[in-house]
Amino acid sequence: MFVPFIYRLRQHGVPVGTQEAIALAQALTMGLHDSSLDGFYYTARALLVHSEGHLDAFDQAFLAEFRGIEGKHVQLKEELLEWLKDAKLRLSDLSEEERKLVESLDLEELKKLFEERMNEQKERHDRGNKWVGTAGTSQFGRAGAAGEGIRVGGEGANRSAVQVADARKYRPYRSDLTLDVRQMEMALRRLRMWDREGADEELDLEGTIDATAKNVGELEVVTRPPSRPNTRVIFLMDVGGSMDPYVEPMSRLFSAAKKATHWKELRTYYFHNCIYGRVYKTERFDEPMYLQDLMHDCGKHYKLVIVGDALMAPYELMRQGGALSLQDDNALSGIACLTTMQQHWKSSVWLNPEPSTYWTGNTIEAVRHVFDMFQLTLEGLTQAMQFLNRGKQKQ
Amino acid sequence: MESPIRFKGTASYLTNEALETSVDCALALRKPLLVRGEPGTGKTLLAEAVAEALGTELLTWHVKSTTRAQEGLYTYDTVQRLYDSRFGDGDVRDIKRYIKLGPLGRAFTSEKRVVLLIDEVDKADIEFPNDLLHELDRMRFRVTETNEDVIAKERPVVIITSNAEKELPDAFLRRCVFHFIDFPEKELMTRIVQVHHPKLEQGLVDQAMDAFYKIRNMQRLRKRPSTSELVDWIHMLKTMGVKDVKLDKNLPFLGTLLKKEQDLVAYADQMSGGARWRS
Numbered sequence: 001m002f003v004p005f006i007y008r009l010r011q012h013g014v015p016v017g018t019q020e021a022i023a024l025a026q027a028l029t030m031g032l033h034d035s036s037l038d039g040f041y042y043t044a045r046a047l048l049v050h051s052e053g054h055l056d057a058f059d060q061a062f063l064a065e066f067r068g069i070e071g072k073h074v075q076l077k078e079e080l081l082e083w084l085k086d087a088k089l090r091l092s093d094l095s096e097e098e099r100k101l102v103e104s105l106d107l108e109e110l111k112k113l114f115e116e117r118m119n120e121q122k123e124r125h126d127r128g129n130k131w132v133g134t135a136g137t138s139q140f141g142r143a144g145a146a147g148e149g150i151r152v153g154g155e156g157a158n159r160s161a162v163q164v165a166d167a168r169k170y171r172p173y174r175s176d177l178t179l180d181v182r183q184m185e186m187a188l189r190r191l192r193m194w195d196r197e198g199a200d201e202e203l204d205l206e207g208t209i210d211a212t213a214k215n216v217g218e219l220e221v222v223t224r225p226p227s228r229p230n231t232r233v234i235f236l237m238d239v240g241g242s243m244d245p246y247v248e249p250m251s252r253l254f255s256a257a258k259k260a261t262h263w264k265e266l267r268t269y270y271f272h273n274c275i276y277g278r279v280y281k282t283e284r285f286d287e288p289m290y291l292q293d294l295m296h297d298c299g300k301h302y303k304l305v306i307v308g309d310a311l312m313a314p315y316e317l318m319r320q321g322g323a324l325s326l327q328d329d330n331a332l333s334g335i336a337c338l339t340t341m342q343q344h345w346k347s348s349v350w351l352n353p354e355p356s357t358y359w360t361g362n363t364i365e366a367v368r369h370v371f372d373m374f375q376l377t378l379e380g381l382t383q384a385m386q387f388l389n390r391g392k393q394k395q
Numbered sequence: 396m397e398s399p400i401r402f403k404g405t406a407s408y409l410t411n412e413a414l415e416t417s418v419d420c421a422l423a424l425r426k427p428l429l430v431r432g433e434p435g436t437g438k439t440l441l442a443e444a445v446a447e448a449l450g451t452e453l454l455t456w457h458v459k460s461t462t463r464a465q466e467g468l469y470t471y472d473t474v475q476r477l478y479d480s481r482f483g484d485g486d487v488r489d490i491k492r493y494i495k496l497g498p499l500g501r502a503f504t505s506e507k508r509v510v511l512l513i514d515e516v517d518k519a520d521i522e523f524p525n526d527l528l529h530e531l532d533r534m535r536f537r538v539t540e541t542n543e544d545v546i547a548k549e550r551p552v553v554i555i556t557s558n559a560e561k562e563l564p565d566a567f568l569r570r571c572v573f574h575f576i577d578f579p580e581k582e583l584m585t586r587i588v589q590v591h592h593p594k595l596e597q598g599l600v601d602q603a604m605d606a607f608y609k610i611r612n613m614q615r616l617r618k619r620p621s622t623s624e625l626v627d628w629i630h631m632l633k634t635m636g637v638k639d640v641k642l643d644k645n646l647p648f649l650g651t652l653l654k655k656e657q658d659l660v661a662y663a664d665q666m667s668g669g670a671r672w673r674s
Contacts, residue, residue, distance in 0.1 A: 019569055023424055030423050032416065042416035047424075050568035052431060052575040190521075213473040217480045 002028075002044070005065045012061040014054045023047045037066065053379070184256035187378060190385040191231060191263075191303065202226040232265040233257070234298060234345075238308025239283050240272050246353040249376060250307065253351075267298070273312040274334035275341070291337065295344050303388045304341065304348035307376065310367040311354065317363050338370045349384040351376045400449070408437070408444035409587055417574035418445060424572065427531055427553035429563075432576030435621030438556040441576075442512035445554060452505070454551075455512045456498035462519045464526030467499040468536050468545075490540050499530060500545055508549040517557040524567035532570065579622060581608065591626050592633060602640040603629055609642055610652060615661045620652040627651050 002024060009016050024047045033039030041062060049058050200223040207222035235257055237250060257266060269279035269289055279294065281287040317334040332340070342348055350371035352364065359365065359373070367373070372387060374380040402418040404410035410418075418441075421428035430438045446453035456467055472493040480487045496504065502511040516524055530536045534547035555571065557563060579587060581604060588600055607628070611619050620628075628651040632640065637647050644666045646652075653659050 015565075017569075023426070026424055027420050032419050032423055038412070039416065042413045043420060045413070046417035046420045046572050046574060050429075050565075050571070050573045055575060209473045209477065213477050217477055 012057040187381040421572040429571035435623035442554040446510040467497040502551040503547040606642040
């Protein structure tokens, strides 16, 4: 049964549920998989995976579950035996050379050789003289020129499911790896709000037609406020120190955010380790912007995105006057400052480049109590943007 | 139980086992088939191939950024009705005359089973696919103006295409059979080229394919050339009688492969950079 496989998939982060399991069961009952492991692989993949981002995880789960169940090999062995039986009968049709070849290999030896090569060989192979493949001169394969050649499998031209899964060619499509600018742009594009704001100055043509028609032809004009993109975003970035290893992804995120033309306003500021009284307009920490002023300027409808590893010494976060730099106004402790910010803006997220496995037992955990935290990967970024769209919030 | 239909591609549309299985699943389980992949890998052509293989009609619904789900079902032509009432043409009381069925509505009312292609579903608003969930599930909808139900006579085969770069709502994805069209490997690509240009010299095909894959693997390309570009390019080479293709600065008809100015610049850069490095 495939039920353990379903759970394995969930472990690997492929979101499958009852609906998918039932669909797969139905497909298997109808025999869509041709009772072979390869067929099962493709059928399961079609029904259980819903996004190319999960294909690689599916391949891995499939390998973990089915490596070693070499269904294809069993089938091959049978075919091999059959062919040899056949060949023996046709010995008289063969040329001198070919007969020698067949006689030179006994059954056991041939089987052993065959299996060895199947195991050695990972890729499909054409036109060679050793590997199992097509159009070659090896003893194994299809459409070859070695005597009769053993035709391998029904679909000899294709890789077996385990081999396909093993090639892991969907790895670049994984959505939980760190990402490039373009992918980030796509993820950021999810964050968009349209608002009808202001006076009723736009003619609602459809509304007018509808109202007029319903009014049996007596003209009735309907107006509405114009629709405008109304997403305003504040980006706060942690720079320096422990963030240095993440310069690359950070700069990519930054350029993606700058390119996001669908936002009405984007403000970016920098800080180091933790936010106290102020943030800075440049990476060199000059031109300070007081938090008070920032909160005054930017109403609660701004979306706040903080990017940082949230790793620091506990006193930097918890104690008053814990700031590393003396010029920081440090009347409030870092954590209190963060809490104030979180409460001021209606929706906010914290993006963390650290892998989520390191998020416990340090200052990250404390910061997570304040902000909703997402990992800085394509998946995390997408989730974060969706989260901002919904505008729900920790209390 | 009748044995399910098996899709094997058509004379001009080559498939692989993965794609065939996905189509078979969609047909047997009567779920919509969602096809994703890079632009130019033949997503739209798949629908035509399925229609051809099943011997049925193909209805196409091209989705645009302004398309709303309602348009696929039906539209109520209020303007026509308004005109008619003003100028006294036709019977204004019969609302039915002003209900125009959309592609989905036509697919439902068709006497025979049809293939319905919903092309580039990602172009519309994010919520668009969600608005169609119920109709695709139940294969029925209600025309509120006339209070009539439109119920599918023969469940249409629904094929939905989407570009790789946009996300679709989860609830929608869960109801579809999913297939991601890979970029074809060299062997399949050679067969595809042969299907489109059967009489081409093998030497030229090899050279062209070689150059094509090298360009595709170049760094810094924004829009990497894909199957349709390759087929077009080889068509150009054939009609202009080019006998020899070499990957250098003056690759013939580069414009058919690379469509973006930045990509052409990047290409020239890498070509001249390579030359400098060699000398």
